Amino acid sequence: MKDLSSFPIMARWPVKDPSVLQLYSYPTPNGVKASIMLEETGLPYEAHLVTLADSDVKSPEFLSLNPNNKIPAIIDPNGPDGQSIGLFESGAILLYLADKTGQFIGQTAGDKHRITQWLMFQMGGVGPMFGQLGYFHKFAGNQIEDPRPRERYINEAKRLLNVLNTQLADQDWIAGEYSIADMALAPWLNALEYYGTKDLVEWDSYSNLTAYLDRFMDRPAVQRGKLIPAQS
Structure with missing residues (x-):
């Protein structure tokens, strides 16, 4: 029996079972990246609800596992060299699980790098920009009278959406095959509904993206993972 004490x-x-991977998360766009990946790979795990x-x-x-106080985080009792490992940052978790299972990271070294670049595109662009858009439209930022912050993030969101829409012009998935890049990107696209910003960014004008998000959300593992950890 593994000792995680x-x-x-x-x-x-x-x-309950220290021999399986432990997920500490909440069903936000970043949080469901990990749960969807775990559902897609079939790895056994326990999910723990960590509220915001x-x-x-x-x-x-929680800070002992993630000093940056953000979900998700994991502990894998069956880590490298048979040692337990704790990890935070959703992108790092996706890469770790892809390397661990050999799934959703491509077939060649070239595939891996192409997938990783789109993962980084989400981490450095889509996530931060969409999050700021949500803040200035739905949350406390909407009380700021100066229109420039809101306009900045609307325009940047549109630019990023156009990049993705162009990339999907002749393929179903962002890096050519279904991968961790899609698990990172699509939950943030789906968040535009939650933020109430679809009309602001003219979502319906991106026909490749709307079809892409539908494909992603139709996957059984996505349907399960988007609700994990379950909220009481």
Whole structure:
């Protein structure tokens, strides 16, 4: 039996089976990247609900696993060289799980690099820009009278959407085959509905993207993963 007692997070979120991978997350666009990947690969795991409240993400137990106080994070008791490993950052988790299973990362070294570049495109562009758009439209930022911040993120979101729409002109998936890049990108596209910004960015004008998101959301693993961890 694996011993995970060296991870302080266990005191707050106890495990049932320490031999399987442990996921600490919440069903946000970043959080579901990990749960969808786990559902796609079929790896056994336990999901622990970590809310976005400071009492959870800023608790000493969670900070011991992710000092940046953001979900998701994982502990794999069956890590490299048979040692347990804890990881945070959704992109790093996707890459780790892809390397661990040999799935959704392409067939060749060239494939891996092409997939990774689109993963980085999401991490450095789509996620931060869409998140700021949501902040300035739906959340506290919408109280700011100066229109420039909101306009900046609307325009940048449109630019990024156009890049993706062009990339999908003659293929079903962003890097040619279904991969971790899609698991990173599509949840953020889906978040435009939650933010109420589809009309602002003229979502319906990106026909390749609308079809792409439908394909992604129709996958059984995505349907399961988008609801994990379950909320009480």
